[in-house]
Each structure stands twice: as C-alpha cells, then as structure tokens.
Amino acid sequence: MTAxxxxxxxxxxxxxxxxxxxxxxxxxxxxxxxxxxNIRLVSQFVSRRHATxxxxxxxxxxxxxxxxxxxxxxxxxxxxxxxINGRKIPAHDLKNEDEIVFGPKVRAIYYLxxxxxxxxxxxxxxxDITLINPGMTEDIEEI
Numbered sequence: 001m002t003a004x005x006x007x008x009x010x011x012x013x014x015x016x017x018x019x020x021x022x023x024x025x026x027x028x029x030x031x032x033x034x035x036x037x038n039i040r041l042v043s044q045f046v047s048r049r050h051a052t053x054x055x056x057x058x059x060x061x062x063x064x065x066x067x068x069x070x071x072x073x074x075x076x077x078x079x080x081x082x083x084i085n086g087r088k089i090p091a092h093d094l095k096n097e098d099e100i101v102f103g104p105k106v107r108a109i110y111y112l113x114x115x116x117x118x119x120x121x122x123x124x125x126x127x128d129i130t131l132i133n134p135g136m137t138e139d140i141e142e143i
Contacts, residue, residue, distance in 0.1 A: 008113040017042045029053035045103035047078035
C-alpha cells in the first residue's frame with residue numbers, strides 16, 4: 001500500500017469588493033491594484049504592484065511552496081509593505097493559514113490543502129451497506 005499526497009494551494013482574499021478565492025498553480029503571480037495584475041486588489045490603500053507570489057520547489061520532494069515578496073518582484077517595494085501574521089516583513093515562505101495584510105480592509109489567508117489517497121486499498125467508509133432482515137421482504141410479497 002502506497003500513500004500519495006496531492007497538495008492544493010489556495011488564497012482567499014478580502015478587499016473592497018468582498019471575498020474571492022484563487023487556486024494557485026502557476027509559477028508566478030503579480031498582486032496589486034493594477035488591472036494587469038494576476039490577483040487584483042480593489043482598494044485605494046494598496047499599491048498597483050503590491051506583491052509577487054513565486055512558486056519554489058521543496059527539497060527532496062516533488063511538491064512546491066509559495067513565497068510572497070513585497071513589491072513588483074524586481075526590487076521596487078510597495079508603499080505600505082506587507083504584514084504577515086502581524087509582522088511587517090519584506091518576504092515570507094507561506095505556510096498553511098498565514099494571514100497577509102496588504103492594507104486597511106485588504107487581507108488574504110493562504111491555505112495549503114493536503115489530500116492523501118491510498119492506492120491499492122479501499123476504505124470501508126466508501127460504501128453504504130444497508131442490511132435487510134429477510135423477514136422484511138415477506139410483507140412485500142403478500143401485497
């Protein structure tokens with residue numbers, strides 16, 4: 001029996017337009033107010049090119065993680081910076097349930113979802129087994 005882990009990366013964003021979900025699977029994302037951003041933030045309090053998400057490989061593993069970097073990814077920082085888990089820092093390797101604050105009322109939560117599938121073995125909970133008492137069928141045949 002082998003266990004296979006599939007990971008999904010999800011960013012749930014809240015801004016002036018409400019809540020949005022982004023499934024992350026690309027190697028690079030631009031985040032900001034700019035209309036050309038991959039993940040657009042709707043707020044006057046965020047920069048046009050506020051942050052960059054970069055996908056990086058994990059060591060000794062076929063999976064990856066995301067690093068968030070303040071600014072446009074080319075060295076130009078945003079006006080207000082990033083608050084990650086309550087600390088203002090220029091870059092951070094994202095972990096499950098990290099909170100990113102871009103500005104007033106503009107934040108995101110990062111989720112790393114792990115789905116484990118077992119190959120070659122079936123889990124008994126996958127089947128709904130209803131037991132029928134043989135005496136229950138007699139009433140049906142007499143009608």
